[in-house]
Amino acid sequence: MSGINSSRMSRAARGNQLPGYLVVTAWCLFTFVLIGWIVAASFSTTRDIFKGELFKSGFHPENYVKALVTHNVGVYFVNSLIYTISACFGIAAVSAPAAYILARFPSKTGNLIQNSFVAALGVPAIMIIMPLFALITSLGWTNSRLLLIALYVAINVPFTVFFMTTFFKNIPSSFEEAAAIDGCGPMRTFWVIILPLAQPGLVTVTIFNFITVWNEYFMALIFANNTALRPVAVGLYSMIQSMRYTGDWAGMFAAVVIIFLPTFLLYIFLSEKIIAGVTSGAIKG
């Protein structure tokens, strides 16, 4: 793409790009200062942060120990890992087969299902939370890890099905025909032949689901709001709420870093894939 664009530009036009460079550089610089300062503050002390002289009293990695142990962020982190990884597998297992049927066997019912799933993408969480809470409380299932995982799976199925359907449509059906001739049943064909071919799409959508579930806040706030079950987002929030009692700003910044590190690292290694996924998912119109 950039090749086409650069050939479009004459040399003279390139001279005018300076303001553009200034804008994007300033934007990126601000982002770096924002994140860089938080990381620096997380290795400093609360007193140095307040004096505006980071590292005056040296380098303090023990903030992380304090955050992880004293402020329970270690527990929240493990909870988040459990929720996120299990939910990602669950979402893929439920969505991929459904998307395959919708892509391969178009029908009126299939269309209805597909449209309902797309409509679900526009339903605000507030519309579903109260009946779910009532139902779950009456069944006595509150404060359970398994329940929160099941909710995360169900909530993310529509987007994942929507995303994967286009992906399956692009796999030529000659694969199934060949498999059928060789005597491979349709279900086996899906698991053994089609699913591996759809792997790139499944990986992309799973990265999205990882980021979504890791950062999810509202459901966890309502269904897992006690110290043993909280994921990181709710944990950090409860830590902020108690800041005026604890006053440990350095520990709080360490917690912020611990929380954004997993998705941040994922992004560093996979940003191209994530960016390609965002545009292919949203641009359909």
Next chain:
Amino acid sequence: MKKKRHTLMKVVFLGPAVLSYLAVFLYPTLRTTVMSFFKVDSITDAVSKWSFAGLDNYRTLFSSELFLRSMRNIAGIWLYGGLLVFALALLLAAILTSGVRLKSFFRAVIYLPNVISAVAMGTMWMQYVYSSRYGLLKSTFKTLGLEGLSAVQWTSPEHIFGALLVAYCFGMVGYFMLIFMAGIEKIPADFYEVATIEGAGKFKQFRHITMPLMKGVMRTSIVLWTISTVVFFIWSMVFSPLNPEPGTVTPMVYMYQMVFGANMVVTERNVGAGAAVGVLLSLMVLAIFIVSSKAIRDDGLEF
């Protein structure tokens, strides 16, 4: 025989997805809609304890000062934030598609806030950028010698809405920039070549080629923006962690406090009114969807 096997596969493959949809989307949406017309004292009350209240819940909402404030707040976030985000995202997208070097690097950095937890991003803004003791704004303005600006309390009641809006929009710009970039890159390069030969400048090209051909992308973006702003919640919670403040309260925060909350700001427990908030927000999304599909027509251009 063969056909039968396919039916079995369809049921087995679609079953879990459809069931989860029915349990988590269809049933709750219908029940919330019905609940919004009933007086419900406790969220766990059985349907038999509900008493029909007509439009009372809606009347209660529209006579609540805090709820009206919350509606004005999201209207402001939707309109001012939308203008800000769309303008900046278009500007950045236009710059990054004009053949600059390091395009992927800039693009990746600008999108970055979207992968970070909103609670973490909000905390960074609240506890660092806007801090009145060691904040980025304070120290920057101080270095520049702008004493007046460096003394501003960005999170005080009169500034907090603006502070919240800027912090939220900063992250959203990256998302819409990606969508706009993809839209611009779909436009064939020869359109611009011809325009350049005919003597049209950059601005004219943007106005007469890019914008008209991006109609469909704009329509989708407006709907996506609406969906994300009506459920505005986390940022508001992070910007006023103890009690909802008039400057940051949104309908979702209001509903949360009314149905699940434990503080003294919203004292009345009225689950039916909470459901009515949900119905109103859904209707807003639907209205924007319908209006934007009618107002912004695709010209059916293929390119």
